[in-house]
Amino acid sequence: MAKVLITGVLGQDGAYLAQHALEHGHEVIGGARGELTDERLWRLRHLGIADQIAFIPFDLGDSALIEQQIKQHRPDFIFNMAAQSSVGDSFSTPLATAEIGGMGALRIFEVARWADWAPHVFQASSSEIFGCITDAQHTEDSSFNPKTPYGATKLFAHIMAEAYRASYGTFVSTGILFNHESPLRGENFVTRKITKSLAQIKAGQQDTVYLGNLDARRDWSHARDFVEAMWRIVQLPQPDNFVIASGRLVSVRDFTSMAAARAGFDLVWEDHGVNEKGFDRKTGKLIVGVDPVFYRPYDPAQPKVNTGKAASVLGWTPQTTLEELVGEMVDFELQQIKH
Ligand code: GDR
Secondary structure, eight states, rough: OEEEEETTTSSSHHHHHHHHHHHOEEEEEEEEOOOOOOOOHHHHHHOGGGGGSEEEEOOTOOOOHHHHHHHHHOOSSEEEEOOOOOOHHHHTOOHHIIIIIIIIIHHHHHHHHHHHTTTTTEEEEEEEEEEEESSBBOTTTTTOOOHHHHHHHHHHHHHHHHHHHHHOOOOOOEEEEOOOOOOTSTSSSSHHHOOOHHHHTTSSSOOOOOEEEHHHEEEEEHHHHHHHHHHHHHHHOOOOOOOOESHHHHHHHHHHHHHHHHTTTTTEESOGGGGGGEEEEETEEEEEEOOGGGOOOOOOOOOOOOOOHHIIOOOOOSSOOOOHHHHHHHHHHHHHHHO
C-alpha cells in the first residue's frame, strides 16, 4: 500500500485519480485549498469516495505549508493536479495562473528535491505548451512555442521538471496532457458547457447555447483513461515525459453535432463566423449560436500527436472512444435534469 498525495483533489482529474488509487488499495491524502463545502465535494461524492480521503489544507501559493504537509505525510507519490486550469480564464488572470500553475509546481519540486524518501512526482503538463503546429505529428521532443499565459505557465513547470531531474536527480515526470473530459468536467470548459446546455434545451429549460470558435479542433479523451496513464508514468523506475492523447482531432462544431444527436437533435449548420447557427432539422429550432464574447484573444490550433511512446513504454492507449465519451456526458446531463 502506497501513500498518494493528490493536489487539486476536488477537481476532475484529482477525483478520478483518488478513485483509481483507492481501488488499488492505496491511502489517499487529498490536498485542497479553502473550505470543503458540499458544492466543492460534489465530484468525490458522485464517485462515492469523499469519506475515504484524508483531506489536508494545501495551497500552492504557500511554500511553508507545502513543505510542512509533505514532510509530515511522507507520500510515496505526489500528483500535482492543482492549477488555474482554464486557458480562457488565463487571459484575465495571468499572474494568478503563473503563481499557482508555475511557481506552485516549483514549490512542490523543491520539497521533493530535499525529501530523504525520494517521492515520485507527477506534473500535469499540457498540449498548450506546443502553442502552434510545427510537425506533422508532434511528440515529446517537438518544439514548444506557447503564446497563452496558461501555456507559458505550463511550459515553465514542464522545463523546471526537466531541470530538477537533470540538476538534482529528483523524480519528476510529466504527462503532456491533451484535452480530457468527463461528466465531472467543470462547466467553463466547452464539452461540459455543450452537453449540459443541450440537456437543458431538450428539457425546455434553456433556449439556445452560445459558443465561441466552432472551428477549433481538439483531441478529446476520457479523463478516466488519462488517470491510468498518469498512474503508470509514476510507477516507472526513471522519470520521463509522455504525450497523452487519442491522436484524433475533432472540431467544436462536430463535437456539438455528436452531443446534439445523443440528446435527440439533428443539427444542420448555416452561415459562417459570428453568424453561424445550428438548427434542429426536424423542428427548425435554433439550438446553437455564436457569441464573440467566447472568442479568445489567441486560440492556437492543436497539433496532431503521435502517442507511440506512451503505447510502447507504458502499454497505454485510450480505452474510451469519443463517441462513448460524448454518450456518457450527455446521458449524465439528461439524468441531472430536475423537472
Ligand atoms: P482548452 O479547453 O482551452 O483546450 O484547455 P476548453 O474546453 O476551454 O476549449 C476548447 C476549445 O473550444 C473553444 N470554444 C470554447 N471554449 C470554451 N471554454 N467555451 C466556449 O463557449 C467555447 N466555444 C468554443 C475554445 O476556443 C478552444 O479552442 C483544456 C484545459 O483542460 C487545459 O487545462 C488543458 O491543459 C488543455 O485542455 C489540454
